Amino acid sequence: MTEVLAADGRPLKASLNRALRRQKLRALALIAPLLIFILVSFVMPIADMLFRSVENEIVSDTLPRTVKALEGWDSSSGEAPGEAVFNALYTDMALATEYKSHTRLGSRLNYELTGVSSLFRKSGRRVKRFDTDVYADAFRDADPAYADPGQWAAWMSDDTVRAAVPVTAATYDAWAKMIVEVDNDDPAKEEPWDFVYTALYNEAVAGASLPVAVDVSGVEPVSLRDQFVEVDKDWLDIDVWQTIKIYAPKYTNGYFLNSVDLLKGPDGAEARPESERIYVVLFIRTMIMSLSIMGMCVLLGYPIAWLLANLRDRTANLLMILVLLPFWTSLLVRTSAWKVLLQQQGVINDVLVWIGLVADDGRLQLINNQTGTIIAMTHILLPFMILPLYSVMKTIPPSYLRAAKSLGATDWTAFWRVYFPQSVPGIGAGCILVFILSIGYYITPELVGGTKGVFISNRIAYHISSSLNWGLAAALGSILLAVVLLLYWVYDKIVGIDNVKLGG
Amino acid sequence: MKTTLKLMATSCLTLTASMALADGHMANEMTIVSWGGAYSNSQQKAYHEPYMENTGVNIINDESSAEAVAKLRAMNEAGNVTWDVVDVVASDAIRLCDEGLAMEIDPDTQLADGDDGSKASDDFGDLLVSECFIPQIVYSTTVGYRTDLVGDTAPTEICAIFDTDAYPGKRSLEKRPINNMEWALLCDGVAKDAVYDVLETEEGQAQAFAKLDTIKDDVIWWSAGADTPQLLADGEVVMGSTYNGRLFSLIEEQKQPVAMLWDAQVFDLDGWIIPAGLTPEREARALDYVKFATDTQRLADQSKYIAYGPARASSAPLVGKHADLGIEMAPHMPTDPNNAKNTFLYNYEWWADYRDDLDAKFQAWLSK
Numbered sequence: 001m002t003e004v005l006a007a008d009g010r011p012l013k014a015s016l017n018r019a020l021r022r023q024k025l026r027a028l029a030l031i032a033p034l035l036i037f038i039l040v041s042f043v044m045p046i047a048d049m050l051f052r053s054v055e056n057e058i059v060s061d062t063l064p065r066t067v068k069a070l071e072g073w074d075s076s077s078g079e080a081p082g083e084a085v086f087n088a089l090y091t092d093m094a095l096a097t098e099y100k101s102h103t104r105l106g107s108r109l110n111y112e113l114t115g116v117s118s119l120f121r122k123s124g125r126r127v128k129r130f131d132t133d134v135y136a137d138a139f140r141d142a143d144p145a146y147a148d149p150g151q152w153a154a155w156m157s158d159d160t161v162r163a164a165v166p167v168t169a170a171t172y173d174a175w176a177k178m179i180v181e182v183d184n185d186d187p188a189k190e191e192p193w194d195f196v197y198t199a200l201y202n203e204a205v206a207g208a209s210l211p212v213a214v215d216v217s218g219v220e221p222v223s224l225r226d227q228f229v230e231v232d233k234d235w236l237d238i239d240v241w242q243t244i245k246i247y248a249p250k251y252t253n254g255y256f257l258n259s260v261d262l263l264k265g266p267d268g269a270e271a272r273p274e275s276e277r278i279y280v281v282l283f284i285r286t287m288i289m290s291l292s293i294m295g296m297c298v299l300l301g302y303p304i305a306w307l308l309a310n311l312r313d314r315t316a317n318l319l320m321i322l323v324l325l326p327f328w329t330s331l332l333v334r335t336s337a338w339k340v341l342l343q344q345q346g347v348i349n350d351v352l353v354w355i356g357l358v359a360d361d362g363r364l365q366l367i368n369n370q371t372g373t374i375i376a377m378t379h380i381l382l383p384f385m386i387l388p389l390y391s392v393m394k395t396i397p398p399s400y401l402r403a404a405k406s407l408g409a410t411d412w413t414a415f416w417r418v419y420f421p422q423s424v425p426g427i428g429a430g431c432i433l434v435f436i437l438s439i440g441y442y443i444t445p446e447l448v449g450g451t452k453g454v455f456i457s458n459r460i461a462y463h464i465s466s467s468l469n470w471g472l473a474a475a476l477g478s479i480l481l482a483v484v485l486l487l488y489w490v491y492d493k494i495v496g497i498d499n500v501k502l503g504g
Numbered sequence: 505m506k507t508t509l510k511l512m513a514t515s516c517l518t519l520t521a522s523m524a525l526a527d528g529h530m531a532n533e534m535t536i537v538s539w540g541g542a543y544s545n546s547q548q549k550a551y552h553e554p555y556m557e558n559t560g561v562n563i564i565n566d567e568s569s570a571e572a573v574a575k576l577r578a579m580n581e582a583g584n585v586t587w588d589v590v591d592v593v594a595s596d597a598i599r600l601c602d603e604g605l606a607m608e609i610d611p612d613t614q615l616a617d618g619d620d621g622s623k624a625s626d627d628f629g630d631l632l633v634s635e636c637f638i639p640q641i642v643y644s645t646t647v648g649y650r651t652d653l654v655g656d657t658a659p660t661e662i663c664a665i666f667d668t669d670a671y672p673g674k675r676s677l678e679k680r681p682i683n684n685m686e687w688a689l690l691c692d693g694v695a696k697d698a699v700y701d702v703l704e705t706e707e708g709q710a711q712a713f714a715k716l717d718t719i720k721d722d723v724i725w726w727s728a729g730a731d732t733p734q735l736l737a738d739g740e741v742v743m744g745s746t747y748n749g750r751l752f753s754l755i756e757e758q759k760q761p762v763a764m765l766w767d768a769q770v771f772d773l774d775g776w777i778i779p780a781g782l783t784p785e786r787e788a789r790a791l792d793y794v795k796f797a798t799d800t801q802r803l804a805d806q807s808k809y810i811a812y813g814p815a816r817a818s819s820a821p822l823v824g825k826h827a828d829l830g831i832e833m834a835p836h837m838p839t840d841p842n843n844a845k846n847t848f849l850y851n852y853e854w855w856a857d858y859r860d861d862l863d864a865k866f867q868a869w870l871s872k
Contacts, residue, residue: 121856278868339734340738345740451679451871466573468599
């Protein structure tokens, strides 16, 4: 079989493939800006948000030695950890204070246990003034080499010394790194801080051979446990240590447990006390109210869309402007307008009292509750229902209805059997739009929802902007996203997603 | 293909050009973040305008203080802080300082001395609640009531909030535990200096919630400072808590039939922070601005435009008349002896610890 050749003598098939490939690449290059834009501005932030809901590196980054030392501590022993853990905490805390990360960790752990924030802040302030300076003095008095920064640097680059006092070497490295990064100084010109001498002392007592032999047996040991307890006796509180231990791993399911009203305990998930349960209620409420808002939008939007699609063009255009005008008005203005209308001394109540429908002392409570949220949100989201409905209805030929009637159908049968089924794709599209928009709304519920009319998104907003508990906000957001996807899947199973039309 | 290339080249050029232009503008501009409204206006008049005139620096206002903490953290994570000076309340300043998002200030070397010669640290005194915080004003959360709706005996003390028999009708309180929990305990017989000790215990918290339960159905919970003034003006509530400056403008500027309770007003502070991680040049400019804007005269000037007390002791004697209304401002300051007969001190350190926990409980209580 002979191969078909192209004009340049190459096989036609290869030549065609090449041309095709080139075209594809060119097409890719053309959409590349958009692709990159979507990746950078849409996919990555969402991935980052999902990741934040499990990420928990701050504990092991800030207190690496303490976390390691805590591995040997049994939280069920009923006793706070011993000297070794406090030794590790001392080094970690002294370093963290310089990096100013201790207060940050304090705020993080304070989400889990009240009081940790001030415990860390207080301890950070005091940790530099601990009594461990006696160790440093003892070494420096015993041999001036210990007061010489250059000598220290030389020792710490000598492998035999490092092997003899490994903990001191590691502590010195961390200190040197901090001196360079935070103070912009040269460690070879700075005398090591107390916590380096403390590490050296501990190793000397344990029998390590020092670079220059010094007898430290005469130095009175300083209990770091006592030093910390002196700052705050909460350091003896088992709960503090348990919290640190529970949140030591780099990844945690704690945020997710919190967002379904559970608690991460030493043996896994525990129920939260009833006085703190809120999120499950809010999730359910958000779903129910969003469904009600969606239902209201269908009920109100369907007739309007029908009118828009079937009236004469001039009238329909006027109506369309009436639909769009509020759509273009600021959200806050519209919400505030509802306040003026709905409040007890507001326009609607005034009118009702004036025509005698309600008594003056029995004015209706229309705002600062669920009614207020549903009314205001229905109004705000109505255009998202009307517009897709309208564009679908516009494509239904009026002759179908006439045909149905001429074949003997009543008005109702003609509508229900002929017209309605053809408008279902518009209802589907409108419902999805309205539902998804409403579960994410928080400004309107915050302003008119009172206590019972707020959504889960209000708590997400609070944790993002006020408490800075972004991990919990991310977990709540992830759950919300999962619920939406689940509902979308259910919708696809029942109605079919191909059956959704935004127009034409 | 050619067209695409040209397009891409043009857009690249435009981008670089606009970036260069932005850089050029940066040189003599600073972005100051504040709360907006009447408050920003008072700062514009008292600080920004004289500073711009003196130095030629152009000040851009950004009204994002309500979300300042979150936005600063996001900017910090993105490595691009676009703000130079930020106005925040003291509790937010503490949080920002804890998170390492604000720079630490040494008042004595970086701020102006008082005009009576006192050191800045003495002049501000206890109001320096965080290493990063430069106090500006003292404001208070207090209660205003409709004079025409409270009957013959006007309320004189804070517990009127809880007295629905004597003062029937709705009241508005802030949708957060701070202040409400303290007032509830005060009105449930807890001594003023024992409030936080009681509130630390489970029983104390239950006690405060039980007290709040007695008026739960009569409360409209507000979340924006403008809510209570609007509710009072419309007669929707008989009394409600809000910031004293808001009540001042409701009473004196809008002439509404409202009066202030002042009893057990809770002092709070508002001031500046400078974001951490600015370039040395921007940091120097921010410090220069802050030093100017918090000197004795400038702080006193601000009270011409809004009813908040200057944070410096040395500014108090300089407080004069309102710029437009011409009334003496001193009697409207929360710190005026007549108003400050019974005040409550907000415990920042305590709330920094308990805020997360109590807020969760408060929200759970609200939703029940």
